[in-house]
Amino acid sequence: MHQELRLHGHIDDAVEYFVTVAGRDAQRFHFYERSGDGLRIFAPGNEIRLDATGLTHWGNGGSFCAYMHGVEQPLADLLKKDVCNRLVLFGARYRDNGELQFSSDTGGRIPYDSIFEEGHAISNCFFFVTGSVYGALATQQEGLLCLLGKILKRTARVAESDDARLVDELFGLLGHKSYFYLLRLIHKKHLAYQELFRDLYFRYRAIPDGEFERLRALAQRLDISQSQQRRIRIAVMYSHRDNRPVVDEYRDILVDCHLRGAISRQENARLTRLKTLATRNKIPPALFEPLDRHLRYDKLVDQEQDYIAATREILSGLLQDNPRLSAVITREDLVRLLHSKRQALLNRDYLFDQIVLETSRICDERVHGGADIALAERLRGILDAFDHFERCLKEINNLAFMVTVRIQETMLTELQRSYRQFERLQPGLFEELLLSDVLCNRFLGSYGRRKLLCLREALRAGMARAVLLTQLQQITDEERLHGQLLHLLKQLLQADYVSDLQGAAVELLRQQVLAAVDLVTAEQRACAERLFRQLLVQLETERYYLQQLLPRILRQRLAELREDFLLNSGLDRFYVEELENAYVARTGLATEVLEQLRRQAAEIA
Structure with missing residues (x-):
């Protein structure tokens, strides 16, 4: 049975420390001493010192922490799904062949x-540890890796605030004469x-401007760097139960x-579906970028596709050593x-961005070295177009x-300005680049399609922003209504079905539903009346699918029948998939059957 001693204190207004020493008869140990504002934690052959600016260490041991989503995580750890912590042993280095090498030079200082x-x-x-490992420091470090390495890389207790359970878990792997210092x-x-940020994000998801200003003011007052703010925000967003x-x-x-x-075509379709689902559910794209950056290498994408070759060809004209051969970028x-930028985004091919970044770097170096400033201006025109x-x-x-x-209105202003710029480059370019792919997306819902068609017609006709804003807001208000x-109808009907209701019951249901929503104008009431009738039809269609079609589709693996229903029912694909997920969970069926049908449907489409 081991005992624990704990010490708590503050270095300054930014850094706080907690020290835990575990071992048999730990109460007899004197393991620390103070020197001015500093702290020394020691044992035979081991020591950690804390002062005003950093940490100094020598002896065995190392450091560990939970991985934050989005950090530069070693590929070997990223490929192991159960690894959740970063572990660094003092004096350990990786050789060129990937083998871990231990050294007795374990001392150092870290700000x-x-x-x-x-x-x-x-x-x-x-x-650091005493009593469990012996010999030279390199031998001790190798022994600690064998004893504690696996659990330190995988235990979820590293992320917890109370170290008692973490120490219990680790001490059980050490000898009875050991002492563990944390x-x-x-x-x-x-x-x-x-x-x-966690409080605001978990409450709002889309944080209001006023609340975000509070967050910005706090970061400014505490002098938190932009990079640390971004790391913290990404980690919090990843931890949300809907995002993770x-x-x-x-x-x-x-x-x-x-x-x-x-990457097969089926897997690419699944990745695209997840990205679309993320956009619809307000999951930030920043959560996917680190994964794409770490795991999507050039070998996973078709090498030198046409759009990549075209990009290299055009941008190489900016980098000719002979100024007379430096090509002007034409319209x-x-x-x-x-178009290459659009294709690269569709393929999630980061080779395109690498080429652009490398070109930018070379241009900057040449301009700083005395080259004509027009080189940077030509590149700026390209980057501005990409930004738009x-x-x-x-x-x-x-x-x-x-x-x-x-x-x-500011967003519509930007869209109108970009529309005019793209149309000056080539008539119809805005729609080719920005609208055609989205309008062909199978997961585009009916209201999303209406908003895009409204926007397209308004841009073509040069409609005033105020008019366009009103039209789009009306569609959004109807979507909300x-x-x-739909939510009210499902609550009121519960186990009943629309087809079982008679005229009087339908009228009573209509009155109950309309009385439960806030309808101010006559137009709103007319819209609600129309939606009520549509939803009765929708719920009956939903009932038919869940009771008759879906069981047959799952039983006989009829992917074509499922796709035919989705194309002709008028129901949004996202909504149908949510119904299917709930049905499978309710009936206890294997989710693999449903996923297989969806993959087959993606191939059919």
């Missing part, structure tokens, strides 16, 4: 800034920022593809680059897939 930048932004642990450093300012399953499934698919060295070249494209694509995807999206009425 606090580096600890929280290279490790976890909020909580990092350091440790130091946890907490960055209090980063923790305060994380807690406020989607991101984890995306990661699992990419891991399997990386291990196999290729046609810019159109080709924009990306901003417009983001806003159009929000209109298409986000339910009850907030529509702002549709969701409210």
